[in-house]
Amino acid sequence: MIRTSISLAFAGLLLAAPASATIVGGGVTSGPTGATFYKLDINSAGNFEDTGGTDYGTNDVGNNTFQLPHLFGFDEGQNISLTADVAVNIGSSPLAGGFVASHYVFFDPGPTQDLVGYVDFDSDIFGIATLTAQLFASDWLARSDVDYLNPSLRGLESGQDSVWIDPTNSKRLMVDLRASTPGDYVRVFTEYSPAAAVPLPAGLPLMAGVFAALGWLRRRKS
Known part of the structure; x- marks a missing residue:
């Protein structure tokens, strides 16, 4: 009975920690016929996979690796404590002493195509890095399990691409893009993310109870 309770306690602790x-x-x-938005993550095979379960067979981004008419995005560093300001091209810079969550949004259609769309986040957008220099400067927030190719070709073309924060919804990124090779890429910085935060105050007492039960079992066996 005690062993079952401990297993359930561990299961409860895992469920209490939400995914990023x-x-x-x-x-x-x-945009192109059939175009839609897909959120990506890295699966157990080390490849990009969207929320529909499609495995893209690579963890590369930035060198014509997608060649699809869709808008894509994935989360990067989440709820990072800043020791320096983060430079942006649009919006406000996340400031030292605060927290930031980073996200990568891109359109890599292959042949030149236009797309208008949006991406929604669970917290307000600080700002957006749209040019090569600011993308380079914020690469320390990039994912370690993703290969970012052609970094010097990232960013948007002036007068051709536009991104902005929706003036009526500060959690929404709006995009109006014309892309070809190797695609259009931006990094979005949002405020502290409720979904990515692990509720340590709730989890720690549960963990303490688990360890206490394990200690009791060991004493009982001895």
Whole structure:
């Protein structure tokens, strides 16, 4: 009975820690036929996989690795405590002493195509890095399990691409892109993410109870 209770306690602790999921949705309002938004993550095989279960067979991004008419996004560093300001091209810079969550959004269609759409987050957007220099400067927030290729070709073309924070919804990124090779890439910085935060105050007492029960079992066996 005690062993069962301990197993259930561990299961409860795991369930109490939510997955990092700060991109909460998105869509395409105008673009190639069939275009939509897909949120990506890295699966157990080390490849990108979208929420529909499609495995893209690679963890590369930035060198014509997708060649698809969709808008994509994935979460990077989550709820990182800042020791320095983060430079942005649009919006406000996340400031030292605060927290930031980072996200990568891109459109890599292959042949030149236009797309208008949006990406929704679970917290307000600070700002957006849209140019090569600011993307380089914020690469310390990038995912260690993703290969970012062609870093010097990242960013948006002036007068051709536009991204902005929805003036009526500060948790929504709006995009109006024309991309070809190797695609358009931006990094979005949001405030502290509720979905990515692990509720330590709730989890620690449960863990303490588990260890106490394990100690009691050991004493009983001895």
